[in-house]
Amino acid sequence: MGDERSLFVQERHIKGGGKMAKKITIDPVTRIEGHLKIVVEVENGKVKDAWSSGTMARGFEAMLIGKDPRDASFVTSRFCGVCYSVHQLASARALDEAFGAKVPWGGNLIRNLVMGAEYVYDHLIHFYQLSALDYIDVMAIANYSGMDKDLLAVKDKIVGLVKTKDTYPLTPRYEPDEFTVKDPDMVIMAVKHYIDALKIHAEARNMGAIWGGRTPHYQNIVVGGVTSYPDINQVTRFRTMLDEQAKFVNEVYIPDVLSFGTGPLWPLAEMGLGGGHYNYLSYGDFQKDPAGKELIFPAGVIMGLNPAGIKVDPVDTKKITESVKYSWYRENKPVHPYNGEQVFNLDKKDAYTFVKAPRYDRKAMEVGPLARMLVAKHPDVLGLVGKGARPGAVVRHAARAIETKLIVDACYDWLDHLLTEMTKPGFKIHDTEHWDPPESGMGAGFHEAPRGALGHWIKIKNKKIDNYQAVVPSTWNASPRDEKEVRGQYEESLIGAPVPDPDNPINVVRVIRSFDPCLACAIHIIDPHTNEIKKFLIE
Amino acid sequence: MSTRQKENFVDKKFLEAVKSRGINRRDFLKYCAVTATVLGLSELEFTKKVAQAIDAASKKPPVMWIEGQACAGCTVSLTQNLNPPAASIILDQISIRYHHTVMASAGDIAERVYHDTVKQGGYMLLVEGAVPSADDRFCIEGGIPFRKRLEESAKNAAVIIAVGACSTYGGIPRATPSKGIPVSEALKRAGINKTVVNISTCPVHPDHLIGTILYVLVTGKAPELDVKGRPAMYFGDKLMHDNCRRRAHFDVGEFLKDWNDPKQKDWCLFEKGCKGPVSYIDCAIRRWNDGISFCLDCGGLCQACGEPNFYDKVTPLYTAESETSKKIWAMREACLFKKDT
Numbered sequence: 001m002g003d004e005r006s007l008f009v010q011e012r013h014i015k016g017g018g019k020m021a022k023k024i025t026i027d028p029v030t031r032i033e034g035h036l037k038i039v040v041e042v043e044n045g046k047v048k049d050a051w052s053s054g055t056m057a058r059g060f061e062a063m064l065i066g067k068d069p070r071d072a073s074f075v076t077s078r079f080c081g082v083c084y085s086v087h088q089l090a091s092a093r094a095l096d097e098a099f100g101a102k103v104p105w106g107g108n109l110i111r112n113l114v115m116g117a118e119y120v121y122d123h124l125i126h127f128y129q130l131s132a133l134d135y136i137d138v139m140a141i142a143n144y145s146g147m148d149k150d151l152l153a154v155k156d157k158i159v160g161l162v163k164t165k166d167t168y169p170l171t172p173r174y175e176p177d178e179f180t181v182k183d184p185d186m187v188i189m190a191v192k193h194y195i196d197a198l199k200i201h202a203e204a205r206n207m208g209a210i211w212g213g214r215t216p217h218y219q220n221i222v223v224g225g226v227t228s229y230p231d232i233n234q235v236t237r238f239r240t241m242l243d244e245q246a247k248f249v250n251e252v253y254i255p256d257v258l259s260f261g262t263g264p265l266w267p268l269a270e271m272g273l274g275g276g277h278y279n280y281l282s283y284g285d286f287q288k289d290p291a292g293k294e295l296i297f298p299a300g301v302i303m304g305l306n307p308a309g310i311k312v313d314p315v316d317t318k319k320i321t322e323s324v325k326y327s328w329y330r331e332n333k334p335v336h337p338y339n340g341e342q343v344f345n346l347d348k349k350d351a352y353t354f355v356k357a358p359r360y361d362r363k364a365m366e367v368g369p370l371a372r373m374l375v376a377k378h379p380d381v382l383g384l385v386g387k388g389a390r391p392g393a394v395v396r397h398a399a400r401a402i403e404t405k406l407i408v409d410a411c412y413d414w415l416d417h418l419l420t421e422m423t424k425p426g427f428k429i430h431d432t433e434h435w436d437p438p439e440s441g442m443g444a445g446f447h448e449a450p451r452g453a454l455g456h457w458i459k460i461k462n463k464k465i466d467n468y469q470a471v472v473p474s475t476w477n478a479s480p481r482d483e484k485e486v487r488g489q490y491e492e493s494l495i496g497a498p499v500p501d502p503d504n505p506i507n508v509v510r511v512i513r514s515f516d517p518c519l520a521c522a523i524h525i526i527d528p529h530t531n532e533i534k535k536f537l538i539e
Numbered sequence: 540m541s542t543r544q545k546e547n548f549v550d551k552k553f554l555e556a557v558k559s560r561g562i563n564r565r566d567f568l569k570y571c572a573v574t575a576t577v578l579g580l581s582e583l584e585f586t587k588k589v590a591q592a593i594d595a596a597s598k599k600p601p602v603m604w605i606e607g608q609a610c611a612g613c614t615v616s617l618t619q620n621l622n623p624p625a626a627s628i629i630l631d632q633i634s635i636r637y638h639h640t641v642m643a644s645a646g647d648i649a650e651r652v653y654h655d656t657v658k659q660g661g662y663m664l665l666v667e668g669a670v671p672s673a674d675d676r677f678c679i680e681g682g683i684p685f686r687k688r689l690e691e692s693a694k695n696a697a698v699i700i701a702v703g704a705c706s707t708y709g710g711i712p713r714a715t716p717s718k719g720i721p722v723s724e725a726l727k728r729a730g731i732n733k734t735v736v737n738i739s740t741c742p743v744h745p746d747h748l749i750g751t752i753l754y755v756l757v758t759g760k761a762p763e764l765d766v767k768g769r770p771a772m773y774f775g776d777k778l779m780h781d782n783c784r785r786r787a788h789f790d791v792g793e794f795l796k797d798w799n800d801p802k803q804k805d806w807c808l809f810e811k812g813c814k815g816p817v818s819y820i821d822c823a824i825r826r827w828n829d830g831i832s833f834c835l836d837c838g839g840l841c842q843a844c845g846e847p848n849f850y851d852k853v854t855p856l857y858t859a860e861s862e863t864s865k866k867i868w869a870m871r872e873a874c875l876f877k878k879d880t
Binding site for chain 2: 198219225227344
C-alpha cells in the first residue's frame with residue numbers, strides 16, 4: 001500500500017450508517033485472474049457493504065462492428081475459455097433470427113448434445129475443483145484410520161506432498177472454521193472424488209469433442225445449425241461416454257452435495273448465507289421436442305421469492321436494460337441491449353468496474369442453477385427449502401447438482417431422437433438456404449448457460465455487423481450498483497455474511513464461489529474502525 | 540514396451556525417490572512417452588534422461604504462469620490432458636508458484652511468493668494472453684498494469700513461453716480497441732532482449748505445451764524454433780494442408796457447399812473459409828482431445844489460429860473472401876502446393 005502498486009488507486013465515498021463515511025484508499029490486490037475484485041466492509045463481525053468489480057476488458061463487442069456477421073459465433077466463443085462455446089451458441093441463435101434461418105431438429109439435437117457435455121464438465125469442475133475446498137479441512141486426512149486401499153492412497157499422496165515441503169500451489173489456505181467438515185472419513189472421500197473428478201470432467205470434454213471437434217471452443221456451431229454430419233459410431237461412442245458421466249453424477253456428485261448440504265453444512269443452509277435479492281431470471285432452454293413446446297429448463301421470472309407460494313411470471317426480454325453509471329463506459333441512460341454501446345471511458349468518476357449493470361424491469365436479478373430450479377419448481381430444491389433451507393450458497397450448490405442430472409438424462413433422450421432423425425430421408429443438420437448474411441436484420445439469441453441466463457443481440461446493416469451486445473450470466477450476477485444505487489447480486493448476497501475474523505473471510509469466499517464466478521476474484525476486507533485493508537483472494 | 544517393463548528398467552531407487560515426492564510411477568512413465576519422439580530419442584532413453592534431470596535437480600523446477608488479456612482457455616486446455624493427467628503435472632512435476640486459477644488463496648502470501656520467485660530468478664515463465672497497448676488500464680492485475688508485471692517477471696526468467704494465440708501474436712485482442720500486443724513485442728518495447736518460445740493456436744494444444752515444458756525440463760534450454768518463434772517440432776514445415784484427408788478434393792476442385800449432403804461430407808472446406816493451406820501445424824496428425832477429433836473432422840474450418848495472421852487477416856472467417864483465402868486461391872492457380880503423392 002502506498003508504493004508503486006497504488007498506481008491505480010481508487011478513491012470513493014462509502015455511504016454507511018446514514019452518513020457519508022470516510023474516504024478510503026483501496027490498494028489494488030488481485031493476484032489471480034484479475035478480472036473480478038470484491039470489496040467488502042465489515043462491521044461487528046458481519047459484512048455491511050460490498051462492491052464487485054471487473055478489471056480486464058478487451059472490447060470484443062466494439063471490435064465486431066463492421067465484420068461479417070458469421071464471425072460473431074467464432075469470436076464470441078473466446079469471451080471465455082472456461083464456459084467455452086456458450087457464447088458460440090447464443091451468438092449463432094442471434095444470427096439464426098437475424099438471417100431468418102430455421103435450424104433443423106437434427107442441428108438442434110447436436111447443439112444440445114455438445115452443450116450437454118459442456119454442462120457436465122462445467123458443473124463438476126466447479127463443485128470439486130473450485131468450491132469443495134471451502135468446506136473441508138484437507139489436513140484431516142492425516143487422521144484417516146480406515147483401511148480402504150483407494151483412500152489410503154489418497155492419504156499417502158497428500159501426506160507425501162506435505163513431507164516434501166513443496167506444496168505449491170496447494171498452500172496456503174484459509175483456516176477451517178466452525179462450519180468446516182473435519183470428519184476424516186468424509187474429508188478423505190471428498191478429496192478422492194476431487195481427484196476422480198479431474199479425470200471425469202476431462203472425459204466429458206472429450207465427449208463434447210465428438211461433434212464439437214475439440215475443446216475448449218467447439219468448431220461446429222454456426223448460423224443455421226451445425227457443421228458436423230453425424231454417423232452412427234459417434235452416437236454409440238457418445239452414449240458409452242455418457243454412461244460414465246451419468247454414473248459419476250448419480251453415484252458420486254449428487255450424493256456428495258446432498259450429504260454435505262443436509263449434513264454438516266445444514267447450519268449454513270438454514271442461515272441462508274449468500275441469499276441476495278431473491279429475484280430470479282431464467283430465459284428457458286433445451287427443447288425436448290422439435291416444436292420446442294417443452295423445455296428442460298422452463299423460462300420465467302420470480303420477483304421477491306416467497307417460498308410458500310412461488311409466483312413465476314413469463315419473461316419479456318424487452319424489459320432488460322443495462323446501466324453504466326458505475327462502469328468504465330461513456331455515460332448513457334439505461335438502454336435495451338439492442339441499443340447498447342461499448343465506448344470506454346477509463347477516466348469516469350465513481351466508476352469501479354468494466355461490468356455493466358443489467359436489470360430486468362429495473363430490478364437486479366440472480367441467474368444460474370438456483371434461478372432455473374426455482375423457476376422450474378423442482379421438487380428436490382423445493383424439498384430442501386421446505387425443510388428450512390433458505391435459498392443461498394448451499395441450495396445453489398444443490399440446484400447445480402440436481403440440474404446436472406436433468407441434463408444427463410436429457411442427453412440420452414436427445415441421442416435417441418438423433419438416431420431416429422438420422423435414419424429419415426433428407427436428414428438435415430443445417431439451414432444452408434440462409435447461410436449468406438442478409439442485407440439488414442436484427443436478432444436476439446438466448447441460452448441458459450451453466451452459469452445462467454445469457455443473451456446476445458445483433459444488428460446487421462449492409463451485410464455487416466452494425467451493433468453487437470452480449471449480456472452474460474456473470475454480468476447479471478457480478479454487476480455493480482445501478483443508477484438507483486441498487487447493488488448487484490454478488491454485492492447484495494454478501495450483506496450480513498458472518499466474518500468473525502477479518503483475517504479469515506471464508507464465508508465471503510463461500511458466497512462468491514457458490515455463484516461459480518467465471519473469473520477469479522480478489523476480496524478486500526475493510527475494517528471501518530481502523531481503516532485497515534486486508535487483502536484476500538479467491539482462486 | 541509395457542509399463543511394467545519400463546518400471547523394471549528404470550532404476551528402482553530412482554523411482555522410489557520419485558515416489559517419495561508424491562509422484563505416481565505410472566504417471567511418470569506415461570509422461571515420458573509423450574515427448575520421447577520429440578527429442579529424437581527412444582522412449583526408454585528419454586525416460587532415463589528425464590529421470591536423471593529430475594534427480595539432478597534437488598527440487599521441482601519453479602514455474603510461474605501469468606495471465607493478461609486472455610479467456611483462460613489455454614489453462615482449461617492444459618487441464619484436459621488425460622495422459623499424463625493434468626494433476627500429475629501440476630502437483631508432481633513442477634512447482635507452480637503462481638497461477639490464478641490453480642493456486643490456493645491468500646493474497647499477501649501469494650504476492651510474497653511472486654516477488655520471492657522473481658528475486659530468486661531461474662524460473663520458467665508461462666504467459667497466457669495479450670498485453671493491451673492502447674491503455675494499461677485495460678488489464679490491471681494485482682493493481683499494477685499487466686504490462687509491468689510481464690516486464691518484471693520476464694527479466695529474471697530462465698525461459699519465457701508465450702502460451703496461445705493472444706500471447707504469441709496478439710490474436711483476437713490485437714483487433715480490439717485495447718490493441719493487444721504479443722509478449723515478444725511488449726518485451727522488445729521495454730528493451731528486454733530475450734527469446735520467447737511461441738506456442739500458438741487458440742487455445743493452446745496441451746501436447747504442444749506439455750511437450751515444450753518437458754523439453755525445457757530435460758535439456759535446460761528452449762527447443763529449436765521456426766522462423767515464427769514456434770517449436771519447430773510441432774509447427775515449422777508441418778503444413779496442415781499436406782496432411783489433410785480432404786486434400787485430394789482440394790486438388791480436383793471438390794468444395795463442400797452443403798453440410799447436409801453426406802456425399803460432400805469429406806470434401807474440401809476452402810469455400811466455407813478454411814485456411815488449412817497456409818496453416819503450419821501438426822493438428823491433422825496429432826488431432827485433439829486424446830485423438831477424438833479436431834476442427835476439420837467436425838466439418839469445422841481451420842482458421843490458421845496458430846499463424847501470426849490470426850485473427851484480423853483471416854476474417855471474414857466463413858467465406859473465401861479474406862486476404863488469406865485470396866492468397867490461397869492464387870497459390871492454387873499457380874500450382875504452388877505440393878501435389879498429393
